[in-house]
Amino acid sequence: MSNHDVYAVSAPGKVLITGGYLVLDQQYTGFVQATSSRFVCIILKNNNTTIDKYSVKVISPQFIQGQWNYHWNIESKELTEDETNTSKNYYIQCTIQNTLLIASKLCSDFKTLIETGIKVVIMGHNDFYSQREQLDKMNLPKNFKSIHSIPNFCSANCLIKDVNKTGLGSSAAMITALVSSLLGYFKIIDIPSNEQDYEKIDTKNDYCLNFLHNVAQYCHCLAQGKVGSGFDVSAAVWGSHVYRRFNPAIINDLYKLDKKELTAEKLISVLDPKINPNWDATVKPCHIPPGFTMRLADIATGSSTPKMVSKVNAWKKANPEEAAELWNSLSTYNNKVNILFEELTKKCQSDSETYWSTLETLKNYSVDQWKEYENNTNVSKDILDLLLELYNDFLQVRSCLRVLSQKTETPIEPESQTHLLDACMKCPGILMAGVPGAGGYDAIFCIIMEGKKSGEDCKGIIALEKLWQNWEESSVCPLCACQSNFGISKEDINNYLEYI
Structure with missing residues (x-):
């Protein structure tokens, strides 16, 4: 598989150690610790380029009916649902719609890359979902050894709407990984591959990660129907840090626009940190001490x-x-x-x-x-x-x-x-x-x-x-999770071949 035909990333979950409730207010900060449990998102070029022209096929193999098919209209720049879909997934659909809209403007090869169609594989580590039922099925006690014995990316045995979550920030990690993999596949950003790369990053001035952060914050707020504090998306991008939220007014106006007004140019004018210097969230690296x-x-x-x-x-x-x-x-x-x-x-x-x-x-x-x-x-x-x-x-x-x-x-x-x-x-x-x-x-x-x-x-x-x-x-x-200090990370596709 050519490196040009795939882009894989993972984003961590979060634990807000300090700052509960206060982190909603820009006057205060919170310390968010990233977790070792991560969401993985893989973008692949479709194999059948004749039948799948301009198609976007999303697969979440852990769930029953975990497949959603869409079509990108190159003229209207809209993502439409396939009539064969058995359920809706607004979180995924609105994230792909807005990220592709941005990519259509910023990627010089966009038409060529989207014309072949893409396949999107999304998976969350077991910790994002309660494993009690799985342990009961395996007749295992609730301890660390048992929880580690469950196969990676274990089936949830339910529809996605019925899954019991554990509060690690699954929606923020998923959306951040999805935005990052799409922007990476369309050659708009590139991201670190390991924790050592993260140590060299200037959180204030790194263009790729700040642009990713802004797009992911917007998509997450849109999916949830409100502008939250954003610490969970921030952790998915930057890893562990002391966080001060961004001013909600930065993106509030975007939600007032109708479809015709919400153009790629408008989104980029608000979300691109080079164009809009008003993004004012602060990220100060911090983590649980050694030992x-x-x-x-x-x-x-x-x-x-x-x-x-x-x-x-x-x-x-x-x-x-x-x-x-x-x-x-x-x-x-x-x-x-x-x-x-x-x-x-x-x-x-x-x-x-x-x-x-x-x-x-x-x-x-x-x-x-x-x-x-x-x-x-x-x-x-x-x-x-x-x-x-x-x-x-x-x-x-x-x-x-x-x-x-x-x-x-x-x-x-x-x-x-x-x-x-x-x-x-x-x-x-x-x-x-x-x-x-x-x-x-x-x-x-x-x-x-x-x-x-x-x-x-x-x-x-x-x-x-x-x-x-x-x-x-x-x-x-x-849960299996422990602390992990780094955020969004490029992944080796060879580690996930069995899932795609």
Whole structure:
């Protein structure tokens, strides 16, 4: 298969560690951690160029009836549905329509490339969807070994509209991967191939990734019918970072245009960062410090994020002074957590031997025992103090979220989750445990000290697994995902031949 006939990419999921609710407001920031679980999108040239002229065939092999066929009208520049489609997929259709519209203007070979037709393959790693049913079918317990034994890109055994998601940002990762693969196939952008490439990127001035970010944000907002905070798309593009949202006014006017007015030229004038300098989202690279790992769990009881956000916004509007005080307090502790992540990373870089000896000594004990080791010759008091400060600051983040829960009568950190998180904090090496993003009943994350040696034999991970398996207040199912710092990435098609 020629490299000119295919373009494959993947985009990560996300976990919003700090910044829930605040990240909607441009005044505040949030720390979003990218995950190792990713959405893969592959664009291929159609083989039967006579029958498939100008066709766009989309396949999502994990779902029943996961195929949608379209036709690109080269004159009207519209994507029309094939009458044989058994269901609609607006997220995919509106993303392809707008990205192809942009490509029709910016790609000099567009007519030649689209004339042969294209095939689009979209797949999400297992973690984006609940695997409880799959584990039950395989008669396996809910633990890390079992979840890793499920085949990659496992069938969801349902229609796409019926799948149970785990809250890792599947729609944002999917749309970002789809936009990126289309822009790449039509030679408009090229993207990094590995984490080392990412380390060299200037997030403010990299044209390809900023253009991708803007197009993906627009398509995601269009698909969802609202302009959200955008942190999930930002994580899919840039990986882990501290995020400040873009001004919604930048793209609001695009939604007011009818089909005739929404031309390629108009879209490009708003979304191309070279033409429109008003895009003002900020991305500051940040990640979980070396020697720590993240683990996630899917909780059987779900929550409705839109309803929760709506209730919080209504309370904030009705109680502006009280809300401002709580928002500022929460922001203060969020920022402290973000800064301490950076300081610990710097400590690792400046005094590696002391940093690692401290972690290796403390990792087998719970946080409430760490203070006993401050005089240990293998433990740096400076590093220990940073760790305890981070631990206490995140407890304050959780405290503020519980106050917000109470005042808005919204289950941001509901009592059942508090019990589970507090129990997690008693396990060895657990630095932080919380509810990601908007909170609710459906997921938790834990930041675990594992030291130099990574893997599931870490004492803290083993203790968590045992706790989760025996937890009776709710059903806790681990995910495969851990942290991954880089964002959108070009993929080797040879790794996915069995799926296409």
